[in-house]
Amino acid sequence: MIHSLLEFFEPHLLPLIYALVIVLVLPLVAGYIVLLERKVMADMQVRLGPMRVGPHGLLQPIADAVKLLLKEDIIPENADVWIFWLAPLVSVTAAMLAMAALPFGPAFQIADLNIGLLFILGISSMGIYGIVLGGWSSNSHYSLLGALRSSAQLVSYETAAGMALVSGLLLAGTLSLRQIVEIQQKQGLWFVFLTPVGFFIYLVASVAETNRAPFDLPEAESELVAGYMTEYSGFRWALYFLAEYANMVVVAAIATSVFLGGWLRPLASVRAFDFLDYVPMLLLLLVAGYCFWRTPRQPVRVQQGFLAAVGLLCLLLAAALAAPIFVAPQLKPAVHGGFWFLLKVFCYIYTFMWLRFTFPRYRFDQLMRLGWHFMIPVAIVNVLGVGVALVLERQYGWGLGPALLVTALGTLAVAAWLAWVGERTESPVVGGA
Amino acid sequence: MLDKIVFYFFAGLAILSAVLVVTRRNAVHSAVFLVTSLLATAGIYLQLQAQFLFAVQIILYVGGIVVLFIFVIMLVNLDVALHQVQFNRQWWLAILLALVLGAQLAFAFAVTARNPSALAFAEGRAARLEPNTELIGQALFRNYLLPFEIASILLLVAMIGAVVMGKKRI
Numbered sequence: 001m002i003h004s005l006l007e008f009f010e011p012h013l014l015p016l017i018y019a020l021v022i023v024l025v026l027p028l029v030a031g032y033i034v035l036l037e038r039k040v041m042a043d044m045q046v047r048l049g050p051m052r053v054g055p056h057g058l059l060q061p062i063a064d065a066v067k068l069l070l071k072e073d074i075i076p077e078n079a080d081v082w083i084f085w086l087a088p089l090v091s092v093t094a095a096m097l098a099m100a101a102l103p104f105g106p107a108f109q110i111a112d113l114n115i116g117l118l119f120i121l122g123i124s125s126m127g128i129y130g131i132v133l134g135g136w137s138s139n140s141h142y143s144l145l146g147a148l149r150s151s152a153q154l155v156s157y158e159t160a161a162g163m164a165l166v167s168g169l170l171l172a173g174t175l176s177l178r179q180i181v182e183i184q185q186k187q188g189l190w191f192v193f194l195t196p197v198g199f200f201i202y203l204v205a206s207v208a209e210t211n212r213a214p215f216d217l218p219e220a221e222s223e224l225v226a227g228y229m230t231e232y233s234g235f236r237w238a239l240y241f242l243a244e245y246a247n248m249v250v251v252a253a254i255a256t257s258v259f260l261g262g263w264l265r266p267l268a269s270v271r272a273f274d275f276l277d278y279v280p281m282l283l284l285l286l287v288a289g290y291c292f293w294r295t296p297r298q299p300v301r302v303q304q305g306f307l308a309a310v311g312l313l314c315l316l317l318a319a320a321l322a323a324p325i326f327v328a329p330q331l332k333p334a335v336h337g338g339f340w341f342l343l344k345v346f347c348y349i350y351t352f353m354w355l356r357f358t359f360p361r362y363r364f365d366q367l368m369r370l371g372w373h374f375m376i377p378v379a380i381v382n383v384l385g386v387g388v389a390l391v392l393e394r395q396y397g398w399g400l401g402p403a404l405l406v407t408a409l410g411t412l413a414v415a416a417w418l419a420w421v422g423e424r425t426e427s428p429v430v431g432g433a
Numbered sequence: 434m435l436d437k438i439v440f441y442f443f444a445g446l447a448i449l450s451a452v453l454v455v456t457r458r459n460a461v462h463s464a465v466f467l468v469t470s471l472l473a474t475a476g477i478y479l480q481l482q483a484q485f486l487f488a489v490q491i492i493l494y495v496g497g498i499v500v501l502f503i504f505v506i507m508l509v510n511l512d513v514a515l516h517q518v519q520f521n522r523q524w525w526l527a528i529l530l531a532l533v534l535g536a537q538l539a540f541a542f543a544v545t546a547r548n549p550s551a552l553a554f555a556e557g558r559a560a561r562l563e564p565n566t567e568l569i570g571q572a573l574f575r576n577y578l579l580p581f582e583i584a585s586i587l588l589l590v591a592m593i594g595a596v597v598m599g600k601k602r603i
């Protein structure tokens with residue numbers, strides 16, 4: 001009996017371990033993305049950010065998590081209790097389930113699905129329910145308005161994001177994320193260089209899809225308190241937060257796989273740039289060195305110990321990244337692939353933060369007009385352009401590069417025309433409506 | 434064995450939540466159970482190796498159409514609906530339709546009891562369904578291009594019609 005059970009589970013053992021790792025590590029990662037965001041914000045506003053808990057505030061996420069877990073869990077009196085309870089779970093489940101098809105490296109992927117990208121899009125579109133149901137069940141006007149705004153925004157920008165991804169899919173000819181990356185490896189060129197317009201549209205649409213500034217209208221604090229999660233507190237609120245940051249990781253990972261070459265090293269096909277293989281190791285050695293240098297300057301014994309531990313951890317990781325170069329070259333794709341993938345994901349997320357602290361928030365009608373009158377038409381024209389370029393390449397013997405350049409210029413011309421028309425016809429809303 | 438357990442789980446879930454969609458008084462609860470029912474159906478598609486259909490079911494129905502349902506439900510006043518009669522009284526029509534459906538099922542059971550292979554589906558070979566998405570794409574854009582385009586134009590017309598009817602001034 002036990003033997004047959006083991007036999008049944010054996011092929012699923014590795015994916016199960018991966019899934020467990022993601023579920024366990026993701027909350028920690030989300031917490032540290034929050035810390036990173038606060039540090040980046042502080043840096044851009046010439047402040048220090050959180051400094052008290054741990055050296056340079058490194059333990060702040062742990063303290064925040066403990067605080068949130070211990071907070072009182074308030075349910076509004078006239079709330080629809082079951083749905084109020086269900087909504088944050090839907091959000092988190094959708095965000096985590098979407099990670100099942102993401103290739104975090106050639107060796108680390110739970111399932112390589114034939115419909116990979118469609119699966120991720122479908123599952124993450126279910127995240128809307130968490131927001132809509134949460135806003136409705138709170139029985140509060142702010143929540144309901146936030147939920148309505150959010151669902152309208154998600155439905156509109158999902159179209160643009162999907163169309164932008166289609167331009168990448170046309171070039172790859174497959175929906176499996178692993179194969180998309182492998183085709184970019186074969187071509188020796190990331191798709192961001194082949195269809196820059198598609199990447200740009202996906203970047204903007206993914207900011208809108210994750211409800212982040214400058215498109216964070218669902219939770220615009222000056223108008224709606226906190227939008228759909230106004231009535232949530234404690235652990236449930238933490239779940240919403242976790243879902244939001246997990247969604248950021250998901251969209252960043254999709255963009256990395258489809259447009260930014262997934263786990264491939266920059267210039268992976270050029271032998272002259274093989275010295276880039278040393279970069280991961282040196283980067284971590286640098287961080288470790290900084291930690292050891294700062295250790296004696298920490299004010300408290302505990303903080304000294306913690307910083308030294310962080311330094312040691314970095315040394316260990318550096319050793320892990322150095323091993324494929326010096327000892328076991330067969331491990332190189334797995335270890336270094338994971339490093340480059342995560343590095344790209346974090347660069348993408350850093351861009352999100354940069355945008356957030358640079359641009360002021362849109363007004364809701366501006367957001368909708370931008371989505372429907374500009375992003376979606378340009379995305380559709382871009383798909384057409386990539387299609388035409390592929391036909392030119394396959395039927396008329398053009399080079400792929402020139403064909404794509406011509407159609408990209410055409411797409412940009414259409415975009416410029418749309419922007420010009422939009423500016424002329426934009427009705428003065430202030431005072432009018 | 435495992436196949437059967439999975440099938441009956443999804444089928445039971447689909448039917449149970451479909452019944453709950455009809456019987457719940459609160460329209461938002463009905464919509465939530467509609468989502469469950471659609472997801473269970475998607476699960477059955479997945480079990481039948483129709484991965485593309487599974488994804489499309491989730492993206493279109495769960496991620497699109499029911500979201501619009503909920504959108505509309507939230508904008509109308511639910512308190513009014515709570516005080517209205519939940520079911521209308523068309524007993525005889527319902528019974529007639531149920532009888533027709535029952536007769537069909539009874540016929541199917543009777544035929545298969547006598548000859549088990551009479552109504553069996555053609556045995557689908559797993560190899561023929563892979564890669565699913567590519568096969569559907571080829572079928573739609575090579576073998577059935579004209580019907581596909583006609584259907585798209587029909588949908589486009591319906592969409593434009595809805596916009597024209599919904600707007601007072603275009």
